[in-house]
Every structure is written in structure tokens, then in C-alpha cells.
Amino acid sequence: xxxxxxxxxxxxxxxxxxxxxxxxxxxxxxxxxxxxxxxxxxxxxxxxxxxxxxxxxxxxxxxxxxxxxxxxxxxxxxxxxxxxxxxxxxxxxxxxxxxxxxxxxxxxxxxxxxxxxxxxxxxxxxxxxxxxxxxxxxxxxxxxxxxxxxxxxxxxxxxxxxxxxxxxxxxxxxxxxxxxxxx
Amino acid sequence: xxxxxxxxxxxxxxxxxxxxxxxxxxxxxxxxxxxxxxxxxxxxxxxxxxxxxxxxxxxxxxxxxxxxxxxxxxxxxxxxxxxxxxxxxxxxxxxxxxxxxxxxxxxxxxxxxxxxxxxxxxxxxxxxxxxxxxxxxxxxxxxxxxxxxxxxxxxxxxxxxxxxxxxxxxxxxxxxxxxxxxxxxxxxxxxxxxxxxxxxxxxxxxxxxxxxxxxxxxxxxxxxxxxxxxxxxxxxxxxxxxxxxxxxxxxxxxxxxxxxxxxxxxxxxxxxxxxxxxxxxxxxxxxxxxxxxxxxxxxxxxxxxxxxxx
Numbered sequence: 001x002x003x004x005x006x007x008x009x010x011x012x013x014x015x016x017x018x019x020x021x022x023x024x025x026x027x028x029x030x031x032x033x034x035x036x037x038x039x040x041x042x043x044x045x046x047x048x049x050x051x052x053x054x055x056x057x058x059x060x061x062x063x064x065x066x067x068x069x070x071x072x073x074x075x076x077x078x079x080x081x082x083x084x085x086x087x088x089x090x091x092x093x094x095x096x097x098x099x100x101x102x103x104x105x106x107x108x109x110x111x112x113x114x115x116x117x118x119x120x121x122x123x124x125x126x127x128x129x130x131x132x133x134x135x136x137x138x139x140x141x142x143x144x145x146x147x148x149x150x151x152x153x154x155x156x157x158x159x160x161x162x163x164x165x166x167x168x169x170x171x172x173x174x175x176x177x178x179x180x181x182x183x
Numbered sequence: 184x185x186x187x188x189x190x191x192x193x194x195x196x197x198x199x200x201x202x203x204x205x206x207x208x209x210x211x212x213x214x215x216x217x218x219x220x221x222x223x224x225x226x227x228x229x230x231x232x233x234x235x236x237x238x239x240x241x242x243x244x245x246x247x248x249x250x251x252x253x254x255x256x257x258x259x260x261x262x263x264x265x266x267x268x269x270x271x272x273x274x275x276x277x278x279x280x281x282x283x284x285x286x287x288x289x290x291x292x293x294x295x296x297x298x299x300x301x302x303x304x305x306x307x308x309x310x311x312x313x314x315x316x317x318x319x320x321x322x323x324x325x326x327x328x329x330x331x332x333x334x335x336x337x338x339x340x341x342x343x344x345x346x347x348x349x350x351x352x353x354x355x356x357x358x359x360x361x362x363x364x365x366x367x368x369x370x371x372x373x374x375x376x377x378x379x380x381x382x383x384x385x386x387x388x389x390x391x392x393x394x395x396x397x398x399x400x401x402x403x404x405x406x407x408x409x410x411x412x413x414x415x416x417x418x419x420x421x422x423x424x425x426x427x428x429x430x431x432x433x434x435x436x437x438x439x440x441x442x443x444x445x446x447x448x449x450x451x452x453x454x455x456x457x458x459x460x461x462x463x464x465x466x467x468x469x470x471x472x473x474x475x476x477x478x479x480x481x482x483x484x485x486x487x488x489x490x491x492x493x
Contacts, residue, residue: 070211073223073253073485083185084490086204087211123220 003161003178009154010175015135015166018151019048022133023055025149030100035128037065037096041105041117042088045069047166048135049104067092069103074116096125102149106164108134111145136175138162186486187493190310192298193319194362202365205325206332209475209482215252216478225489226255229286233259234276235313236292241449241473242313242322246289249480255488258285273297277304287488289313309487317352323448324358325483326476328366330468331403333475334444340367345397345439347429348407348456350374350383351418355448356407360388373397375429377418394429395438403444406431406456422455432458436466444468 010018030036033056040049046068057063068091078084103117114132121130133149138156152175156162161178165171184204188196197205215221231250235243243259250257260280271279273292280288287309290298295318302310314320328339335342344363350356350372360370370388372379373396383390391397398404409425419425426432436443445457445467453459462469 073225078225078489079228080491082491082493084486087208087485089211089214119224123223124218 002181004181005176006179007177012173015173020055022149023052033064035100037099038102039067039069042070044106044166045104071116071120074120096127099127100129101127102131104133106135107162108137111141111143114145191321192312194321194324194358205482209479212481213478221252224254226253229255231255231287232280232285234290236262245476248477274304317354319358320354321358323355324362325479328362329479330472330475342368342402344368344370344403345401346405347373347394349378351378351380353407371397398438401439405446409456
């Protein structure tokens with residue numbers, strides 16, 4: 001199966017703008033960031049959460065708590081995947097009691113990743129609230145999961161693929177819609 | 184890097200890349216052990232049978248914890264009171280377990296080669312060797328290299344490791360030499376001639392009859408358990424004499440590098456192969472090995488059973 005780039009949806013500036021806006025929304029909704037912990041879901045949620053933590057530090061004069069969540073061991077499709085995904089590690093070293101978690105991921109699609117993330121989070125502690133921030137919401141939910149902060153709503157067909165590139169994991173900051181070609 | 188193994192009969196099938204991947208995944212498994220809720224659903228719905236034909240507490244409990252923390256269903260099938268004591272053959276036991284839906288069998292048996300035989304007879308289930316006779320004990324080797332690797336900044340290249348004790352009857356040493364050598368460490372063995380296998384040239388290690396020579400400049404000293412029966416077999420005159428000549432104490436450790444790690448697979452015989460002062464001393468990582476055992480067995484089970492078959 002070959003995927004071909006079809007449309008560029010966000011360039012570097014667009015992505016920065018979207019992340020800034022979402023950061024403002026997070027601070028607004030939570031009346032500051034005292035209680036907030038930004039938790040990036042591996043892999044690309046991690047640099048996105050870091051980016052938003054940088055913006056929040058600029059806007060609020062204080063850096064929010066930041067964590068990483070690995071959902072590998074909680075996936076519902078683990079036994080169907082070969083080779084199985086590798087564990088990258090969870091790092092959420094705070095007592096979650098009384099805190100508001102903002103889960104951060106690159107693409108919201110079926111909702112299954114977020115379902116796994118919620119399970120993983122609840123095994124670590126009992127936060128007051130869990131909110132969800134995604135750079136792209138592409139629709140096609142299979143579970144009743146809804147984002148609180150969205151960088152870009154992107155209606156797609158399920159035969160398409162949304163490719164998010166984020167530095168430093170990738171070479172640039174871009175979002176593309178790709179389509180399958182038979183060639 | 185793709186993990187291709189569905190079983191672990193001995194460590195000789197693991198490449199350096201395999202071992203490094205397993206060590207890396209085990210670090211994340213150890214993180215889970217620090218949490219209030221240690222259980223994850225990675226192997227939910229998988230059934231694992233612990234089939235032990237020999238007394239074992241720590242290995243069996245360690246496997247059982249690893250299996251449970253990964254969310255598998257666990258059955259302990261022991262010899263006494265089971266159909267095995269009624270004369271059932273190993274082959275029939277294997278087929279029975281598979282008919283009950285076992286996805287994996289962890290086996291310990293006094294007869295070398297049993298896990299290989301079991302693997303041949305099982306159509307589908309994974310097999311993990313938890314010790315076969317004096318032959319192999321691959322998961323002990325994994326926990327030993329993991330413990331050392333963590334202490335030596337995640338590299339065993341060029342590290343000098345001395346293993347002292349009953350080499351002849353040890354399944355631990357055979358697997359350990361292979362695993363340590365694969366990761367670039369240099370292993371030196373020391374034992375009385377009566378406890379040393381004949382023709383040890385094929386082992387990937389050098390031999391020094393004098394433990395002080397073996398331990399000289401070592402980064403780590405590994406003591407092997409001396410079983411009480413060996414003295415009755417006349418392989419050494421007395422425990423006192425064994426300890427005087429081959430037992431590890433602070434005096435022997437003076438020949439090693441300062442701060443050299445002290446390891447032992449347990450259970451320890453205080454005052455025989457290891458002095459209490461050393462077993463309880465600051466350089467002893469014996470209890471850390473126990474914890475590493477759970478983490479590395481979780482890493483192994485996850486890699487071998489976590490995903491779909493190729």
C-alpha cells in the first residue's frame with residue numbers, strides 16, 4: 001500500500017497559531033494553569049504538549065506541569081498487531097488528586113487511543129478532571145469521546161490518512177492529507 | 184528492530200540487538216513496579232501455565248507476578264497431587280494443557296532438554312524455560328545482565344565479570360556466560376577442580392583455579408550456590424574449607440575493583456559461598472536481582488506474547 005501526499009492542511013505557521021490558541025483556551029477554561037498538568041501521548045503528543053507548555057509559560061508567566069503517557073500496554077488491538085508496538089515509558093510523577101489533566105495528542109480519529117489513555121491515567125491516580133486537546137480532529141469516532149480543544153477540524157474519508165509531522169521527531173511541522181494509490 | 188521470538192528455551196538464540204531491546208523494555212516494566220497499581224491489560228485473556236517439576240519458590244513466584252502484572256490468567260500446575268504423580272507422560276500433560284487453552288507454558292524440569300521436547304509436542308503455545316537440569320536457565324541470565332547493565336550505565340562492553348562457585352552443576356552459569364558474552368563482557372570462572380566441568384573450552388569464558396586471580400580487577404563478582412548434597416558426594420571436604428578457599432568475603436573483594444558489584448542467584452548459603460558481611464554489604468545487589476527478575480520476565484512475556492503472530 002502506497003500513500004501519496006494530497007493536500008497540505010497546516011504549515012509551520014498554521015500549526016504554531018493553532019497551538020497558541022489552544023494554549024490560551026486551556027488557560028481560560030481552567031482559570032490559569034495552577035491545577036493543570038499537560039500530558040502528551042506518545043509519540044507526537046509529547047512534543048506538542050511541550051510546545052504548548054512553552055506557550056503557556058510565555059502567556060501565564062509560569063510553566064505548567066508536563067508529563068508523558070505511554071498507552072501501549074493498554075491498547076485494545078495489541079493482540080492483532082505484528083510486530084507489537086514497543087513501550088516508550090510513562091512519566092507522570094505527580095499526585096493527580098485535585099489536578100486537571102489535559103491529554104494531548106496529534107490526531108483524534110476512532111477514539112481508541114484516548115480510551116486507552118484514560119485507562120492508563122486512572123491506574124496512575126484520580127485527577128479531578130481529564131480534558132482532551134488534539135491538533136487535528138478527523139472524525140470517524142468509534143467510541144463516545146469528544147475533544148475539548150481542537151487545532152483543526154478536518155473532515156476526511158476513512159480511506160485517507162492524516163500525516164502529522166512535528167519536530168524534533170520529524171523534520172518539519174506540517175499536516176498533510178494523504179490518499180492511497182495502487183501504483 | 185523487530186522481535187521475532189515466541190519462545191525462550193535458552194539465551195543463545197538472542198542476538199545482541201534482541202537483548203538490548205529486551206533490556207530497554209524491561210526498564211519500562213520496572214517503572215510499573217513502582218506504581219500503586221502494577222497491573223496492565225497487555226496480556227488480558229492469555230492463559231499461562233507454570234509447570235514446575237522441581238521445587239522452586241523465587242523463579243515460580245517471579246514468573247507468576249510477571250504474568251499477573253501483565254494481566255494474564257495464571258495456572259500453577261505442580262507435580263505433587265497432579266496427574267503427573269499418577270504416571271502421566273510429559274507428552275500427554277502437554278496436550279492436556281493445550282486442550283485447556285494454554286497460550287504459554289513456563290516449565291522447570293530436572294531433565295535437560297525438557298523445554299525443547301515440550302516445544303516440539305505443543306502445536307501452538309509458547310514455551311519458556313524456567314530451568315532444565317544443569318543445562319540452562321535463560322530468564323536468570325536475563326535478570327542478571329539487566330541488573331549489571333543498569334549499574335554499568337547501560338553497557339557491558341569490556342566489563343570484567345568473575346563467576347565463582349559450583350560451575351559443574353550450575354544451569355545459571357551456562358546461560359549467564361552466553362548472555363554476558365553476547366553483550367561484550369569478559370567472563371572468568373573459578374571453582375575447585377571437582378566442581379568444574381571437564382572440557383570447558385567451549386564455554387565462552389576463561390578459567391582460573393585461584394579465585395583471587397579470577398576476581399582480580401573484576402567489575403562484578405557472581406557467586407554460585409553450593410548445594411549441600413555436593414559435600415556428601417565428596418566434591419569438597421567441608422563447608423568451612425570451601426569458604427576458606429572459594430567463599431567470597433571482604434578479603435577476596437579486595438582483589439576486585441573498588442565498589443565491584445556482588446551478585447548471587449539465591450537462595451544464599453551464608454558463610455559458605457558468600458560471607459554475610461558481603462551479602463548484606465553496600466555493593467550487594469542480590470535483592471535488586473529479585474526485582475529485576477519480575478521486570479525482565481515481564482519484558483520477555485510482553486515481547487513474545489504481546490502482539491499478533493507474524
